[in-house]
Amino acid sequence: xxxxxxxxxxxxxxxxxxxxxxxxxxxxxxxxxxxxxxxxxxxxxxxxxxxxxxxxxxxxxxxxxxxxxxxxxxxxxxxxxxxxxxxxxxxxxxxxxxxxxxxxxxxxxxxxxxxxxxxxxxxxxxxxxxxxxxxxxxxxxxxxxxxxxxxxxxxxxxxxxxxxxxxxxxxxxxxxxxxxxxxxxxxxxxxxxxxxxxxxxxxxxxxxxxxxxxxxxxxxxxxxxxxxxxxxxxxxxxxxxxxxxxxxxxxxxxxxxxxxxxxxxxxxxxxxxxxxxxxxxxxxxxxxxxxxxxxxxxxxxxxxxxxxxxxxxxxxxxxxxxxxxxxxxxxxxxxxxxxxxxxxxxxxxxxxxxxxxxxxxxxxxxxxxxxxxxxxxxxxxxxxxxxxxxxxxxxxxxxxxxxxxxxxxxxxxxxxxxxxxxxxxxxxxxxxxxxxxxxxxxxxxxxxxx
Amino acid sequence: xxxxxxxxxxxxxxxxxxxxxxxxxxxxxxxxxxxxxxxxxxxxxxxxxxxxxxxxxxxxxxxxxxxxxxxxxxxxxxxxxxxxxxxxxxxxxxxxxxxxxxxxxxxxxxxxxxxxxxxxxxxxxxxxxxxxxxxxxxxxxxxxxxxxxxxxxxxxxxxxxxxxxxxxxxxxxxxxxxxxxxxxxxxxxxxxxxxxxxxxxxxxxxxxxxxxxxxxxxxxxxxxxxxxxxxxxxxxxxxxxxxxxxxxx
Numbered sequence: 001x002x003x004x005x006x007x008x009x010x011x012x013x014x015x016x017x018x019x020x021x022x023x024x025x026x027x028x029x030x031x032x033x034x035x036x037x038x039x040x041x042x043x044x045x046x047x048x049x050x051x052x053x054x055x056x057x058x059x060x061x062x063x064x065x066x067x068x069x070x071x072x073x074x075x076x077x078x079x080x081x082x083x084x085x086x087x088x089x090x091x092x093x094x095x096x097x098x099x100x101x102x103x104x105x106x107x108x109x110x111x112x113x114x115x116x117x118x119x120x121x122x123x124x125x126x127x128x129x130x131x132x133x134x135x136x137x138x139x140x141x142x143x144x145x146x147x148x149x150x151x152x153x154x155x156x157x158x159x160x161x162x163x164x165x166x167x168x169x170x171x172x173x174x175x176x177x178x179x180x181x182x183x184x185x186x187x188x189x190x191x192x193x194x195x196x197x198x199x200x201x202x203x204x205x206x207x208x209x210x211x212x213x214x215x216x217x218x219x220x221x222x223x224x225x226x227x228x229x230x231x232x233x234x235x236x237x238x239x240x241x242x243x244x245x246x247x248x249x250x251x252x253x254x255x256x257x258x259x260x261x262x263x264x265x266x267x268x269x270x271x272x273x274x275x276x277x278x279x280x281x282x283x284x285x286x287x288x289x290x291x292x293x294x295x296x297x298x299x300x301x302x303x304x305x306x307x308x309x310x311x312x313x314x315x316x317x318x319x320x321x322x323x324x325x326x327x328x329x330x331x332x333x334x335x336x337x338x339x340x341x342x343x344x345x346x347x348x349x350x351x352x353x354x355x356x357x358x359x360x361x362x363x364x365x366x367x368x369x370x371x372x373x374x375x376x377x378x379x380x381x382x383x384x385x386x387x388x389x390x391x392x393x394x395x396x397x398x399x400x401x402x403x404x405x406x407x408x409x410x411x412x413x414x415x416x417x418x419x420x421x422x423x424x425x426x427x428x429x430x431x432x433x434x435x436x437x438x439x440x441x442x443x444x445x446x447x448x449x450x
Numbered sequence: 451x452x453x454x455x456x457x458x459x460x461x462x463x464x465x466x467x468x469x470x471x472x473x474x475x476x477x478x479x480x481x482x483x484x485x486x487x488x489x490x491x492x493x494x495x496x497x498x499x500x501x502x503x504x505x506x507x508x509x510x511x512x513x514x515x516x517x518x519x520x521x522x523x524x525x526x527x528x529x530x531x532x533x534x535x536x537x538x539x540x541x542x543x544x545x546x547x548x549x550x551x552x553x554x555x556x557x558x559x560x561x562x563x564x565x566x567x568x569x570x571x572x573x574x575x576x577x578x579x580x581x582x583x584x585x586x587x588x589x590x591x592x593x594x595x596x597x598x599x600x601x602x603x604x605x606x607x608x609x610x611x612x613x614x615x616x617x618x619x620x621x622x623x624x625x626x627x628x629x630x631x632x633x634x635x636x637x638x639x640x641x642x643x644x645x646x647x648x649x650x651x652x653x654x655x656x657x658x659x660x661x662x663x664x665x666x667x668x669x670x671x672x673x674x675x676x677x678x679x680x681x682x683x684x685x686x687x688x689x690x691x692x693x694x695x696x697x698x699x
Contacts, residue, residue: 395538396501397538398538398540400500400501400522401534401537401538401540402540402548402552403499403521403522403523403526404498404499404500404522404523404525404526404530404531404532404534405526405531405548405552405608405612406523406526406527406552406553406555406556406559406612407523407551407552407555408521408523408555408559409521409523411551411555412523415540415543415547415548415551416540416542416543418542419540419541419542419543419591420542422542423542
C-alpha cells in the first residue's frame with residue numbers, strides 16, 4: 001500500500017487533523033499509547049484518506065466521498081445516559097427467544113451502568129477500553145495491534161490514532177460463556193458526529209463465546225463511524241460472531257474493521273448482515289497462527305438506493321493444516337454498489353491449507369453494480385484453495401412459475417431472494433440468531449416492495 | 451368456460467398464433483394436438499400470462515373475465531392453472547413453503563382468509579397421499595433433485611390444492627414412464643369436475659388413452675384446423691398431421 005502523498009489535504013482531512021490536535025491530550029492512555037496514536041496519525045498525514053489509487057481501496061474512494069469530517073464524539077452526558085437507560089428495552093428490543101448479556105456503548109463510550117455487568121459469569125472480565133489504555137499494559141497494546149494486521153491501511157491508522165472507547169472482554173481459559181454477549185452501540189443525541197471505537201475480545205485456550213454486535217437505533221442518522229473489533233481466539237477456543245451494522249443515513253460513512261488471530265485448533269465463525277445506509281466498508285483481517293484452526297467469514301448484504309457496501313477480506317494462512325471459508329451474498333437494488341474483495345494468502349510452509357471463497361450477487365436493477373475481486377496468493381505447494389464469484393439476475397423462468405401459481409411478482413422475487421440469501425445465513429451456528437437474521441432479511445425484502 | 455376468439459400473438463416480432471378460436475366448456479376436457487412448432491406451448495403461455503408475448507388481436511375470456519388484462523398471478527387467482535412441461539426447480543424454497551405461499555396468495559387475492567397451518571397441513575397430506583408423493587419430498591426444496599415423474603406428480607398435487615377452474619396440461623406426458631403416466635393421469639381424472647375445464651396439450655395419442663378427452667383439436671400454424679371427438683386422436687396417430695397441416699396454409 002502506497003504512502004505517497006502528493007495531493008494537498010482535503011477539507012475533511014484538514015478537519016480530521018484539527019480534531020486530532022484538539023483531542024489528542026484528552027484521548028485516553030499512557031504515554032506509550034500516546035506514542036502509538038502519534039505514529040498512527042503521522043501515517044495518516046502521509047497517506048491521507050484512502051483513495052481508489054490504492055488497490056485495496058480501488059472500489060471505495062473514501063477520500064472522494066467524505067466531503068467533510070464530523071466532530072469527534074465526546075463522552076455522553078449523564079442525563080443522556082439516564083434517558084437512554086429508561087428507554088433501552090424499547091429502543092433495542094431483546095432478540096426473541098435469546099437471553100443475552102448486554103454491553104452498552106454510547107457514542108463510542110462503554111457505559112457500565114447500562115450494561116449487564118453483574119451477569120457476566122466467572123472467568124469473564126470486562127472493562128472499558130479507556131481504563132485498559134490507562135494501565136499501559138504492553139500485552140494489551142500488543143493485543144490491540146493484532147500482530148500488525150492491517151498495517152498500512154490509513155482508515156485503520158485513523159482508528160488507532162483516535163480510539164476513544166469500547167470494551168476489553170477477556171474470557172479465561174476453558175470458560176464457556178453460555179449466554180451470548182451482545183454489544184449495543186447507541187447514539188445519545190441528534191448531533192452528527194464521528195465515532196472511533198475499538199474493542200478487544202480475547203478468548204483463552206478452550207474458551208467459548210458467542211458475540212453479537214448490533215446497533216440499537218432503527219432510525220437513520222448521519223454519522224461517521226470508524227470502529228474496530230480485535231479478536232484473539234486462543235488454542236482450542238471457539239467463537240461465533242454476528243455483526244449487524246447500523247443502517248446510517250445517506251451521506252454517512254462507516255468503516256468497520258475486524259482483526260482476528262486464531263491459535264491452534266481454534267474456531268471462528270463470523271457473519272455480517274449489512275442492510276446499507278450510506279457508504280460502508282467492512283474490512284476483515286484474519287490470521288491463522290496455529291495449526292488445525294478453522295475460520296468462516298460469511299455475510300448477507302442487502303442494498304438499495306445509493307447504498308455502497310464494500311466487503312474486503314485479507315485471510316492469511318501462516319500455520320499449516322487450517323481451513324478458511326468465505327461466503328458472501330449480495331442483493332443489489334436501485335443504484336446500489338457492492339464490492340467484494342477477498343484475498344487469501346498462504347505463506348510458505350502453510351501446507352495442507354484448505355481455502356474456499358465465494359461471492360454471489362443478484363442485481364435487481366440496471367443501475368445496480370457489483371465489483372468482485374477474489375485473489376489467491378499461494379506460496380505453499382500442497383494446498384487446496386479456490387474461489388468463485390458470480391453476478392446474476394433473478395431467473396425470469398422461476399418467477400413466472402411462481403406467478404403462474406398465484407404469487408404476485410414482488411412476492412415471488414422476495415421468495416427467491418430470501419432463498420438466495422438464506423444460503424449465507426445458514427452458516428450461522430446459533431439457531432435463534434439465524435432465525436432473527438432471517439426475519440430481518442425478510443423485513444428488508446418486504447420494505448423493498450414498498 | 452374458456453373462450454378464445456381470433457387470438458393473434460407474437461414473440462420478438464414473430465407471429466405464432468394466427469387467429470386462434472377455441473371454446474372449452476365447464477366440465478370439458480379438450481385435447482390439443484399438433485406438430486412441433488404449431489404454437490401449442492405458446493397458447494398455454496398466452497392464456498396463463500407469461501411475459502414476452504404480445505397479443506396483437508383477439509381475446510381470452512374465462513367465465514366472461516378478460517384474462518389478457520390481468521397479470522399471471524391474477525389469472526392464477528381467477529382460476530387458471532398451468533401444469534408446466536418442464537417444472538422449474540426452486541432451490542432454497544421447500545415444497546411446503548411454496549405451496550402455502552401460493553395457496554394463501556390466491557386466497558388473499560380472492561378476499562378469502564388465509565389457511566390455518568393445521569388446515570393447510572391436512573390438505574397437503576391428503577393430496578400427497580392420493581398421488582403417492584412422499585412426505586419427505588414436501589420438506590425438500592421444490593423440484594430440486596426430483597425425477598421427471600416426481601416433478602409431474604408435484605404439478606398435479608399443486609393443481610389439486612389450488613383447485614383451479616381451468617387447467618392447462620402442457621405436454622404432461624413428456625418424460626414419463628408408463629407407471630408415472632398412469633399415476634399422473636389418475637390424479638388428473640380425479641380432478642375432473644362439472645365446474646372445471648381442461649386443456650390437454652400433447653404430441654401423442656397415448657396420454658389420451660388415460661385422460662380421455664371430450665373434444666380433440668388439431669392445431670397448425672397458430673390456428674385450430676380441425677375439431678372432433680376422441681376418435682380424432684386415434685386417426686392422427688395412424689395418419690399423422692399431414693392431412694391437416696395443409697389446411698392452414
